[in-house]
Amino acid sequence: MNFSLLLLILIQILSVKCTVIINGPDNNVINKCNLDPALIAEIASYKNTTEFIINEITQKWGTKFFSQFKQFIDIFGARPSGSKILEEAIDHMIDLALKNGLDGVTTEDVNVPHWVRGEESAVMISPRRKNIAILGFGTSICTPPQGITAKVIVVRSFEDLNTINESQIRGKIVVFDPPFISYGKTVIYRTQGATRAAEKGALATLVRSVTPFSLYTLHTGSQYYGENVTKIPTAAITHEDADLMRSLQTAGKEITLTIKMFNTFDMKISRNTILDLKGSEDPRKFVIVSGHIDSWDVGQGAMDDGGGMMISWFVPVILKYFKITPRRTIRSILWTAEEPGLVGAAAYLKAHENELMNITFIMESDEGTFAPLGLDIAGTPEARCVIQEILKLFSPIDKITESGSPGSDITMFIKKGVPGASLLNANQRYFWYHHSEADTISVQNEIDMTNCAAFWTAVSFVIADLSIDIPR
Amino acid sequence: MNFSLLLLILIQILSVKCTVIINGPDNNVINKCNLDPALIAEIASYKNTTEFIINEITQKWGTKFFSQFKQFIDIFGARPSGSKILEEAIDHMIDLALKNGLDGVTTEDVNVPHWVRGEESAVMISPRRKNIAILGFGTSICTPPQGITAKVIVVRSFEDLNTINESQIRGKIVVFDPPFISYGKTVIYRTQGATRAAEKGALATLVRSVTPFSLYTLHTGSQYYGENVTKIPTAAITHEDADLMRSLQTAGKEITLTIKMFNTFDMKISRNTILDLKGSEDPRKFVIVSGHIDSWDVGQGAMDDGGGMMISWFVPVILKYFKITPRRTIRSILWTAEEPGLVGAAAYLKAHENELMNITFIMESDEGTFAPLGLDIAGTPEARCVIQEILKLFSPIDKITESGSPGSDITMFIKKGVPGASLLNANQRYFWYHHSEADTISVQNEIDMTNCAAFWTAVSFVIADLSIDIPR
Numbered sequence: 001m002n003f004s005l006l007l008l009i010l011i012q013i014l015s016v017k018c019t020v021i022i023n024g025p026d027n028n029v030i031n032k033c034n035l036d037p038a039l040i041a042e043i044a045s046y047k048n049t050t051e052f053i054i055n056e057i058t059q060k061w062g063t064k065f066f067s068q069f070k071q072f073i074d075i076f077g078a079r080p081s082g083s084k085i086l087e088e089a090i091d092h093m094i095d096l097a098l099k100n101g102l103d104g105v106t107t108e109d110v111n112v113p114h115w116v117r118g119e120e121s122a123v124m125i126s127p128r129r130k131n132i133a134i135l136g137f138g139t140s141i142c143t144p145p146q147g148i149t150a151k152v153i154v155v156r157s158f159e160d161l162n163t164i165n166e167s168q169i170r171g172k173i174v175v176f177d178p179p180f181i182s183y184g185k186t187v188i189y190r191t192q193g194a195t196r197a198a199e200k201g202a203l204a205t206l207v208r209s210v211t212p213f214s215l216y217t218l219h220t221g222s223q224y225y226g227e228n229v230t231k232i233p234t235a236a237i238t239h240e241d242a243d244l245m246r247s248l249q250t251a252g253k254e255i256t257l258t259i260k261m262f263n264t265f266d267m268k269i270s271r272n273t274i275l276d277l278k279g280s281e282d283p284r285k286f287v288i289v290s291g292h293i294d295s296w297d298v299g300q301g302a303m304d305d306g307g308g309m310m311i312s313w314f315v316p317v318i319l320k321y322f323k324i325t326p327r328r329t330i331r332s333i334l335w336t337a338e339e340p341g342l343v344g345a346a347a348y349l350k351a352h353e354n355e356l357m358n359i360t361f362i363m364e365s366d367e368g369t370f371a372p373l374g375l376d377i378a379g380t381p382e383a384r385c386v387i388q389e390i391l392k393l394f395s396p397i398d399k400i401t402e403s404g405s406p407g408s409d410i411t412m413f414i415k416k417g418v419p420g421a422s423l424l425n426a427n428q429r430y431f432w433y434h435h436s437e438a439d440t441i442s443v444q445n446e447i448d449m450t451n452c453a454a455f456w457t458a459v460s461f462v463i464a465d466l467s468i469d470i471p472r
Numbered sequence: 473m474n475f476s477l478l479l480l481i482l483i484q485i486l487s488v489k490c491t492v493i494i495n496g497p498d499n500n501v502i503n504k505c506n507l508d509p510a511l512i513a514e515i516a517s518y519k520n521t522t523e524f525i526i527n528e529i530t531q532k533w534g535t536k537f538f539s540q541f542k543q544f545i546d547i548f549g550a551r552p553s554g555s556k557i558l559e560e561a562i563d564h565m566i567d568l569a570l571k572n573g574l575d576g577v578t579t580e581d582v583n584v585p586h587w588v589r590g591e592e593s594a595v596m597i598s599p600r601r602k603n604i605a606i607l608g609f610g611t612s613i614c615t616p617p618q619g620i621t622a623k624v625i626v627v628r629s630f631e632d633l634n635t636i637n638e639s640q641i642r643g644k645i646v647v648f649d650p651p652f653i654s655y656g657k658t659v660i661y662r663t664q665g666a667t668r669a670a671e672k673g674a675l676a677t678l679v680r681s682v683t684p685f686s687l688y689t690l691h692t693g694s695q696y697y698g699e700n701v702t703k704i705p706t707a708a709i710t711h712e713d714a715d716l717m718r719s720l721q722t723a724g725k726e727i728t729l730t731i732k733m734f735n736t737f738d739m740k741i742s743r744n745t746i747l748d749l750k751g752s753e754d755p756r757k758f759v760i761v762s763g764h765i766d767s768w769d770v771g772q773g774a775m776d777d778g779g780g781m782m783i784s785w786f787v788p789v790i791l792k793y794f795k796i797t798p799r800r801t802i803r804s805i806l807w808t809a810e811e812p813g814l815v816g817a818a819a820y821l822k823a824h825e826n827e828l829m830n831i832t833f834i835m836e837s838d839e840g841t842f843a844p845l846g847l848d849i850a851g852t853p854e855a856r857c858v859i860q861e862i863l864k865l866f867s868p869i870d871k872i873t874e875s876g877s878p879g880s881d882i883t884m885f886i887k888k889g890v891p892g893a894s895l896l897n898a899n900q901r902y903f904w905y906h907h908s909e910a911d912t913i914s915v916q917n918e919i920d921m922t923n924c925a926a927f928w929t930a931v932s933f934v935i936a937d938l939s940i941d942i943p944r
Contacts, residue, residue, distance in 0.1 A: 074716065075600070077602055128547070134911070214905060215687040215905070215908065215909075216908065216910040238909075240912040243912070243913065244912070299688070300716075437605070438688040440712040442711055
């Protein structure tokens with residue numbers, strides 16, 4: 001075997017290796033792909049179109065796009081489920097789509113929770129007097145008018161709680177003080193804390209805010225009362241006050257608090273907003289891009305999920321403007337009432353359950369619109385291979401992960417077998433702001449958000465236009 | 473000239489350069505030192521003692537020291553000037569010194585401001601309704617009982633304000649929205665904003681919180697009414713609300729706010745606390761180490777300046793315990809009423825003005841007790857050379873800067889010609905917490921604070937024990 005031949009073989013082996021091994025998910029499993037060379041070539045042929053989309057948006061549309069977003073946030077601010085302001089915000093986004101020339105806009109009514117925060121306060125009255133800032137969790141019940149005055153017991157975890165005799169919990173306020181491990185792991189103290197404490201006879205719960213960083217910052221969120229358990233008031237406290245109460249308890253001090261929480265609850269009609277750019281060849285098939293338009297009542301819901309809603313709204317609007325029509329329909333959905341528990345998405349799924357096979361891919365951006373990095377995907381290994389190949393068009397925005405549950409609203413579709421993805425972005429500080437007064441337009445950045453919008457538009461276009469459906 | 477000789481000369485030149493050139497101040501001026509070799513040798517001879525002090529404190533005292541600090545903060549929390557809790561906190565630190573075996577403890581009465589925050593609120597009533605979080609500045613007057621309802625004008629700077637016709641300011645609420653450049657440069661909008669706006673007929677001022685980073689965080693602080701100017705209410709707002717109001721104004725919206733601020737003001741007697749470790753040879757000469765024991769009324773004053781107060785309190789206490797007595801007296805001063813304007817320090821200076829020549833060096837830690845880095849010094853070039861030589865004992869904690877105004881309370885002594893220094897430490901995030909609810913024990917760290925205490929003790933001991941006074 002001569003040297004040139006050996007070299008040629010080596011190059012071929014190496015080049016084959018280079019094409020068949022893709023970036024693995026976070027757990028470093030490496031997947032081999034065996035894509036049809038014709039498909040690889042087809043995907044590569046989109047380069048001109050994706051470059052056009054990216055360049056046009058980033059170079060000509062950034063300022064207008066961001067100023068429309070800023071205006072939306074400035075005008076409406078927080079948009080809680082069931083509120084009048086949420087419906088006005090939905091109308092605004094519909095009008096804006098129509099004004100921009102998109103005609104395929106419809107809405108679907110959804111029955112949504114309408115929990116309205118009233119006055120909330122807590123005061124430590126022993127061992128010394130100090131105001132304790134609190135922020136009730138959505139659906140928390142009220143205290144009696146005179147409030148609840150009771151001794152405090154601080155626990156680190158449900159395991160801690162289980163080791164304590166019921167007689168030591170009964171009649172007390174349980175403070176859950178878990179360290180922040182990850183949002184997914186720590187949020188259970190917010191969602192289930194009241195139920196778990198009530199099972200042992202507690203009168204109320206306060207939960208260390210679920211965030212890795214605090215400047216005496218309160219974070220609200222949803223919580224759920226278990227069946228057959230007494231409902232008790234439940235609210236967030238700051239890291240700082242949780243630290244203080246733990247420290248006082250460790251020092252043997254008896255802590256007494258008075259908590260007052262008032263709110264109202266009823267149901268209202270809201271709407272999922274559907275913006276279609278009808279496909280040119282197979283309009284009954286959909287690629288869905290989405291974000292939720294509602295927010296918590298604190299802050300402005302600019303990051304969660306104003307940004308994600310805005311870039312998803314933008315996809316059909318700008319493609320229509322560019323006169324770039326994919327084979328399949330691109331359906332942008334602005335989910336309503338995500339925050340109280342994916343209410344809008346659940347209603348859509350129920351109404352469209354027999355159309356799931358027509359959703360070839362479902363996308364959501366609900367984890368920030370900081371600098372885009374790639375996609376967090378869910379689907380078969382074959383789907384992964386196709387998406388990975390598509391992401392090569394966007395290098396260096398080509399990172400791929402598989403967290404297991406991309407997005408929030410779309411998770412229920414993914415569990416039904418629809419392949420999908422959420423936007424990977426440089427959201428390291430996401431939970432610093434999440435569900436707090438600090439979630440405002442000040443967190444958002446024109447360049448990053450424009451880059452997200454450009455990537456989101458171009459990648460969803462390719463998926464919607466490809467000759468094959470994403471494998472499932 | 474042979475090669476060996478040349479080499480020898482080069483080595484000598486280089487080694488001379490190495491010994492005579494010290495780290496310059498921040499502006500990179502390099503200073504040549506010409507210290508007496510005997511002094512250099514004397515300073516080097518302290519290595520055993522400084523190592524003993526550092527090792528003992530860091531290896532055996534950290535947990536006890538920090539737990540005494542934590543207990544102090546947990547028990548007393550915020551300690552505003554003129555409050556009963558501040559006097560109780562002073563008593564506590566005196567008792568703790570006595571219990572630890574230090575007997576030279578005295579106090580000196582000081583007449584201090586006692587400004588007590590009452591209810592404060594602001595609501596934007598147009599273009600849309602939104603609560604605007606506010607935090608009054610110390611000495612701000614109240615609004616009338618019904619509040620002040622007025623249109624808003626947002627300005628970036630005093631220069632901006634000056635370009636606007638008085639008729640556009642009169643009767644309005646001026647929002648100062650300066651970018652954070654540095655604390656020293658930006659704080660003028662807090663300290664002088666009310667006066668400057670009142671000169672043009674404004675009814676009240678709100679000032680973007682003086683911090684480089686916000687999670688919807690309010691920062692209070694002192695402010696001063698100019699003479700012959702109408703006093704108007706003045707308070708901090710968050711970056712987020714400043715951004716919002718600027719954006720609304722830019723979009724041509726008319727902003728109206730209702731502000732309510734209530735508080736009381738009188739004068740009280742407080743005390744500077746003086747803890748002496750009497751010098752063995754020249755007890756009439758002092759090296760002062762200090763920090764202030766009062767704080768703002770928000771947060772716990774753990775960082776500003778609980779930490780600095782605690783490490784300064786510790787110096788005579790631990791040296792006494794170690795039975796290490798310097799030639800000169802080490803005087804630890806816990807200043808009272810620093811926050812309303814260096815009131816305790818000014819009273820001390822007035823009472824001790826004829827003893828200034830006896831203060832051979834004055835030190836203060838009021839910029840955090842994060843990981844220690846060195847000293848920020850003020851004095852003659854000769855003083856700098858001596859301090860630099862001393863810092864070599866503590867390498868790598870040997871950084872030296874000359875900001876021009878080390879410390880806060882001690883600045884007035886330095887202006888009178890007393891050489892001095894403040895603690896350089898890794899306080900990059902200091903202004904994130906400063907004067908806010910986030911200044912709590914959660915910011916402090918046992919290891920960093922113990923390292924600060926060890927360095928502070930050892931370096932002040934060497935300065936107090938040296939055969940020469942620090943040159944002036």
